[in-house]
Amino acid sequence: MKKILALVLAVAMLLSVAAAGAETVTTLPRNKTLYHGGWQYGSIAAWNPLHSNSNNSMAISANPRGSRTLVWETAYMYNALDGKLYGLLAEDGYEWNEDMTQLTFGVKAAAKWNDGTAVTADDVVATWEAWKKLDGYNGTYAGYAPYIANIEAADGKVVISLVTNDEGKPVNPLLVYDYLSGTYILQKAWLDSMFEKHGGDAKAVAEDTCSEKDVPYSGPYTFYFDNDQLTVLVRDDNYWGQDESMWGKLPVAKYQAHTIYSGNDASLVAFKEGQIDVNQQFVSNIQDLWEKDGLAISTYMDEAPYGVCATMPTAWFNMEVPVLQVKEVRKAIAMAVDYDTIIANAMTNQSPSFADVPRSVMNPTDGEQALLDHDAIQPYQWDATDDLDTRIEKAKALLDEAGIVDTDGDGYREYNGEKVSLKSCCPNGWTDWQAAMEVVAAAGEKIGLDITTNYPEWDIYQTVFTAASQTEYDIFMWSPAGAAPSSPWARVRGLMSSEYIGLNSNWSGNFGHWSNERADEIIAAIPLAATEEEQKALYTEATILYLDEVPSFSLMYRPESFYAVNETVWTNFVSQDLNAELAAEGKPQIPPLDLIDGYGIAGQYYIELVE
Amino acid sequence: MKNILKSCLHSPRFMTGFILFIILLGIALFYPLFHPGNPLQMIGQNSFVEPGTYLSLYDANTVNLNGKTSTFIMDDAAVNRADSNISEADRQTMLAYLAAAGVDVSHLDTSHENLDSLVTLWQENYDSSKKVEGYTTSAKKRDLRTLNSRLLAALNAGEQTLLTKNGDEEVRTAVANNAYVRSNQVANVINLPLGTDNFGRDMMKELAAAIGTSLIIGLIAGTIATILGLVIGLLSGYLGGIVDDILMFVCNVFTVIPGFVLLILIYYSVGQEARGVTTCAIVIGITSWVWTARSVRSQVISLRNRDHVNLSKLSGHSLVRIIVTDILPYIASYVVMAFILQVSSGILAEAQLSLLGLGPKTTTTPTLGLMMNWAMLYNAHTQGYWWAYFPVIAVIALTSFSLNLMNTGLDQVFNPTLRD
Incomplete structure (x- = not known):
């Protein structure tokens, strides 16, 4: 009896193992697969590009700074290195009418959907109409409607008409570029069928998860496999982009795969082992990976900061907290922070210092820095000339002058008779940010303000700091816009515009709800500035206002996406070397956006096998 | 008493544990005296500097x-x-x-x-x-x-x-x-016997301060747990009846809920602002008294019908006096040993909590668990910065090892069946 039981159990075990095995994909050929890391956590929720929470990082991520175009494609690709838009589904170049109220572009003749039908101007129009219908369930239309009046097809071309102000000038032509590089173009026939299927119910369309084979795509890759451990895209060898008018060939890797790891440390181990080729993950002291461990790992640049920094993680002051409405308090805290320690220790020097690139509303790229009158803003850059000790003394003096002093002798200053106690917050597990918040808290200690750190979980944090009103977090972190076609204007707007005050789930900017009339005027004026000189003057004024009022302050510079590659299997990745070669051939340089975002996808066509 | 002390001194286990403990205590007490300054000061403008002597x-x-x-x-x-x-x-x-x-x-x-x-x-x-x-x-x-x-x-x-x-x-x-x-x-010469951590803080200074904090947490948590367990165990065991039923019900409830889960829940709901070192110790204390209470109760039950206790009862002595003079001395040795174990588990509990990111606030006090937490967040273990985590693990292990050695040593002294 016992033997029979044991046999039955053994068979059951074997069967269950076999069943589990049946679900895993047959091993991918390593020399045909490019493994990514640092994007996908948890399993995929949807294959519908209209879905607002698809958690499908390899396929769906549309963003002006660089959309992921492996499966679905945008009209243009943004290249952060030269600030230009390169045609993808659209023909290179676009035309403005004289008063910049209409933009016209053509769709590439070669562009095809995977079902063989051509991508047409009608698809572009239908996509805009779909966003319109989905308003309320997807934020795309709401974001662009104040600027884009209409998109229509004329003579096979796409004509975008802009919203104009009373003087007949466009409200903001820059946002059109964001739309063109930051939203996918979808097939009209499919969009029609979706609305038909759901009887015109927009909510049902937006929440339809769609099967992975359902949605027509124009990109070079399509679904191959996914479960809670792995997601794989496979190359579509009929991809239209092998036409000479686009890439002229197919992307090199047959598969794009992303293993889902439990966390950063597991992912890092896999990267070191060569199981990840392109890794989007912050690795402290990344140079140790080659200097000490001797691994075949490289970054965009050989030397610190190792990547292209395009954004500034920023500490925002909550203006709903009475003591933070006092400008001197905000300024004193910002002055007393030891930024060198943040950059050296939190970022392990993977950021230029504020001595290298003095603070402003601009990111460290040359293009943006050229838009400032540096001499004019220098007096307002509190850490440009003074060392930390001087700054702390000045900060203390500032507080004393403002009447915020320690009256009861406990070492902490009081405001209106109450000890100033502030909480500095960022999401738990975001290590470089947590470390930065620790340094900010330490600065408070030095000037007699009690600042303590608090690291809520991400799902709580994201609802609090984006709320229309909150008093839970006094100082908290988020990044303003990085490099996008509408930057640096978009960043200035995100840092200072009062249009975001009172908005619920506000992901766009001014999270501290600061308001200033002059700032709003400048933000409205910049896109319409006639000359570069005028623009420069406005940016300079905005910077001075920002540095003087300190509604928020940048803590460090940071790459848009972290980028490091392991050259065990593949090589010739995007790097300064490769870009130097491309520049010599007169080709555009490729931004180090992990070979999948914006013009960064061009890197897919250059990789080679090591063997 | 003198005899007990003497036998303690003759117990090699107790003495090894005791000496280890004194060494750790010594580091916590004296290292900061010779190397004054804020242990959390970020002196280094590089993270994870290797141990060594640095000359200007x-x-x-x-x-x-x-x-x-x-x-x-x-x-x-x-x-x-x-x-x-x-x-x-x-x-x-x-x-x-x-x-x-x-x-x-x-x-x-x-x-x-x-x-x-x-x-x-x-x-x-x-x-x-x-x-x-x-x-x-x-x-x-x-x-x-x-x-x-x-x-x-x-x-x-x-x-x-x-x-x-x-x-x-x-x-x-x-x-x-x-x-x-x-x-x-x-x-200017900087001695960094254990290098620096991710913030550029002197690890040795931080470690010495953290040992102190962790010992304080252990002591407070141990004292609270022991007193709670002792009082509940004594009352429940001596009084019996409905009081025993009620107290044991509470005890059973606490036993079936895993202590650590309870600890996490309470600590999480306290909120990060209130998470000081003392709160941490108190929360650990009030979630770990159950086993002490149970053991004390069982020992008291076997004691309460002894002749000398009955004699006290007949003489009309008060409840408190009977418990304090007639029962407590018989279980004192057990209580001391339980206390030592509670201190040890208190230190471990803090380390576990902090490792999960639920520790006391970082900017004010270093604790062993927080040091581990930051080392882990910055991948010190996968990047080979051994000095950022190994000394901390060693100290945690040595502290609980020394306390456990003292405990088993005392067991040998007090328990007649184990005596050589």
Whole structure:
């Protein structure tokens, strides 16, 4: 009896193992697969590009700074290195009418959907109409409607008409570029069928998860496999982009795969082992990976900061907290922070210092820095000339002058008779940010303000700091816009515009709800500035206002996406070397956006096998 | 009493544990005395600096400018210098590259005698723009470039001069390659026996302070847990009846809920602002008294019907007096041992909580768990920064080891069946 039981159990075990095995994909050929890391956590929720929470990082991520175009494609690709838009589904170049109220572009003749039908101007129009219908369930239309009046097809071309102000000038032509590089173009026939299927119910369309084979795509890759451990895209060898008018060939890797790891440390181990080729993950002291461990790992640049920094993680002051409405308090805290320690220790020097690139509303790229009158803003850059000790003394003096002093002798200053106690917050597990918040808290200690750190979980944090009103977090972190076609204007707007005050789930900017009339005027004026000189003057004024009022302050510079590659299997990745070669051939340089975002996808066509 | 102390001193286990504990306590008490300053001060502008002694280069140069150096003629100085500039691994890389580039290097090896000819060959043949098989990846090219620039620096380092400014006048002072400075001639020397952590804090200072904090947490948590357990156990065991039923019900409820889960839940709901060291200790204390209460109760039940207790009852002594004078002394040895274990588990509980990111606030006090938490967040374990986590683990292990040794040592002393 016992033997029979044991046999039955053994068979059951074997069967269950076999069943589990049946679900895993047959091993991918390593020399045909490019493994990514640092994007996908948890399993995929949807294959519908209209879905607002698809958690499908390899396929769906549309963003002006660089959309992921492996499966679905945008009209243009943004290249952060030269600030230009390169045609993808659209023909290179676009035309403005004289008063910049209409933009016209053509769709590439070669562009095809995977079902063989051509991508047409009608698809572009239908996509805009779909966003319109989905308003309320997807934020795309709401974001662009104040600027884009209409998109229509004329003579096979796409004509975008802009919203104009009373003087007949466009409200903001820059946002059109964001739309063109930051939203996918979808097939009209499919969009029609979706609305038909759901009887015109927009909510049902937006929440339809769609099967992975359902949605027509124009990109070079399509679904191959996914479960809670792995997601794989496979190359579509009929991809239209092998036409000479686009890439002229197919992307090199047959598969794009992303293993889902439990966390950063597991992912890092896999990267070191060569199981990840392109890794989007912050690795402290990344140079140790080659200097000490001797691994075949490289970054965009050989030397610190190792990547292209395009954004500034920023500490925002909550203006709903009475003591933070006092400008001197905000300024004193910002002055007393030891930024060198943040950059050296939190970022392990993977950021230029504020001595290298003095603070402003601009990111460290040359293009943006050229838009400032540096001499004019220098007096307002509190850490440009003074060392930390001087700054702390000045900060203390500032507080004393403002009447915020320690009256009861406990070492902490009081405001209106109450000890100033502030909480500095960022999401738990975001290590470089947590470390930065620790340094900010330490600065408070030095000037007699009690600042303590608090690291809520991400799902709580994201609802609090984006709320229309909150008093839970006094100082908290988020990044303003990085490099996008509408930057640096978009960043200035995100840092200072009062249009975001009172908005619920506000992901766009001014999270501290600061308001200033002059700032709003400048933000409205910049896109319409006639000359570069005028623009420069406005940016300079905005910077001075920002540095003087300190509604928020940048803590460090940071790459848009972290980028490091392991050259065990593949090589010739995007790097300064490769870009130097491309520049010599007169080709555009490729931004180090992990070979999948914006013009960064061009890197897919250059990789080679090591063997 | 004297006898007990004497037998304690004769118990090797107790004494080993006790000495270990005293050493740790000593570090916590005395290290900060000799190395004063805020243990959380971020002194380093690099994260994870390796353990060692760091001399100020500026001050060492000043010693040279003052002409106070000593001269030593060392035979192996040149060899050492070459080795530190171009390591054995570098030489192997150079040989491999030259071979791959089609240069005949069969007559060369990595020895010091061959270094000159190796360097010459390298200078003649290394070309960063040349494509050499096996050296085409960015990583390899970068490694060769950095090796080459290191080599150039070493070659150009033939003579060194210090250029200083005296007003407008520029003064040049030669740096002789056989000049030495004594380490205490240098005005600023930083000793980092355990390097620095991710924030650039002195690990040893932090560790000493953290041992103190963790011991305090352990002591408070242990005291609370022991007192709670003792009171509940004594009352429940001695009074019996409905009181016993109620108290044991509470006890059972606490037993079936895993203590650590309860600890996490309470601590999480307290909120981060309230998470000071004392709160941490109190929360640990009030979630870990159950087993003490149970054991005390069972011992009291066996004691309460003893003759001397009955005699006290007949004499009309009060409840408190009976418990304190007639029962407590019999279980005192057990309580002491339970207390030691509670201290140890309190320290471990703090470490576990902090490791999960639920520890006390970081900016004010260092604790062992928080040090582990930051080391883990910054991947110290996968990146090989052993000094950022290993000493902490060792201290946690040694503390609970020493307390457990003391406990079993005491057991030997108190428990007649275990006596030798």
